[in-house]
Amino acid sequence: MQTKPEFRKAQLKRLNDAAKQTQAESAGLVAQLLALPQWHSARTIATTVSGPIEVTTGGIIEAAQQAGKTVLLPRVMPHRQMAFLKDPGSANRVTSKFGIPEPPYVEAAVDQHPDLVIVPGVAFVPATGARIGFGAGYYDRFLAKYDGPTVALVPSVMNFAAPAWPVEAFDVLIQTLLTV
Numbered sequence: 468m469q470t471k472p473e474f475r476k477a478q479l480k481r482l483n484d485a486a487k488q489t490q491a492e493s494a495g496l497v498a499q500l501l502a503l504p505q506w507h508s509a510r511t512i513a514t515t516v517s518g519p520i521e522v523t524t525g526g527i528i529e530a531a532q533q534a535g536k537t538v539l540l541p542r543v544m545p546h547r548q549m550a551f552l553k554d555p556g557s558a559n560r561v562t563s564k565f566g567i568p569e570p571p572y573v574e575a576a577v578d579q580h581p582d583l584v585i586v587p588g589v590a591f592v593p594a595t596g597a598r599i600g601f602g603a604g605y606y607d608r609f610l611a612k613y614d615g616p617t618v619a620l621v622p623s624v625m626n627f628a629a630p631a632w633p634v635e636a637f638d639v640l641i642q643t644l645l646t647v
């Protein structure tokens with residue numbers, strides 16, 4: 468089996484090649500999310516601002532706002548921690564050195580206990596909930612301390628019948644995986 472870094476490198480190439488397909492699949496995955504009971508009962512939702520190779524999250528953010536839910540976005544912090552902060556609106560996000568728009572750090576806007584966390588990644592095994600992300604362990608660290616519901620939107624290029632990477636003890640399984 469490939470190591471995690473080897474698998475991630477090959478998978479990132481596949482994600483780049485499939486970017487248009489992933490964009491095309493996003494609306495259907497978001498529609499499934501909006502039908503979940505976990506979505507309806509959540510007052511606060513943690514998601515991300517998606518990049519070009521990820522499932523488009525703009526529709527999630529809009530739907531949450533329209534439903535009166537609070538949108539929380541991650542900000543990368545020292546020691547590979549993430550703070551989830553209330554979305555200040557697209558005009559007030561600050562682009563990190565990794566190119567991801569993030570909320571500025573405002574202590575009063577931190578909420579580490581969202582009612583629902585939508586987890587990004589580069590590959591998933593829907594049958595088991597296994598996930599591999601971009602490789603810094605941010606979500607694994609966060610989810611280790613989070614006990615609420617988790618969901619991932621899995622486009623076809625990220626869908627694996629079995630893990631093609633080593634699943635380790637600290638890898639947190641995702642509870643609900645939505646597929647095309």
Ligand SMILES: Nc1nc2c(c(=O)[nH]1)N(C=O)[C@@H](CNc1ccc(C(=O)N[C@@H](CCC(=O)O)C(=O)O)cc1)CN2
Nearest residue numbers: 515516517518541565567587588600601602603605606
């Ligand atoms: N749209 C989106 N936002 C997200 C994530 C995501 O997966 N998608 N994240 C999901 O986690 C967090 C940011 N994730 C990151 C993952 C890796 C690196 C990274 O590899 N940076 C350096 C290496 C740094 C290091 O090794 O400490 C690099 O690219 O060289 C940065 C941010 C929070 N925001």
Ligand SMILES: Nc1ncnc2c1ncn2[C@@H]1O[C@H](COP(=O)(O)OP(=O)(O)OP(=O)(O)O)[C@@H](O)[C@H]1O
Nearest residue numbers: 471598599600601602603604605606607608611637
């Ligand atoms: N709960 C944790 N506490 C401390 N370190 C952790 C924890 N979870 C993962 N790590 C560390 O994070 C590093 C990256 O893990 P891994 O390669 O699984 O990241 P990933 O799941 O792809 O990334 P991410 O979760 O950011 O999307 C590993 O070196 C691992 O030791």
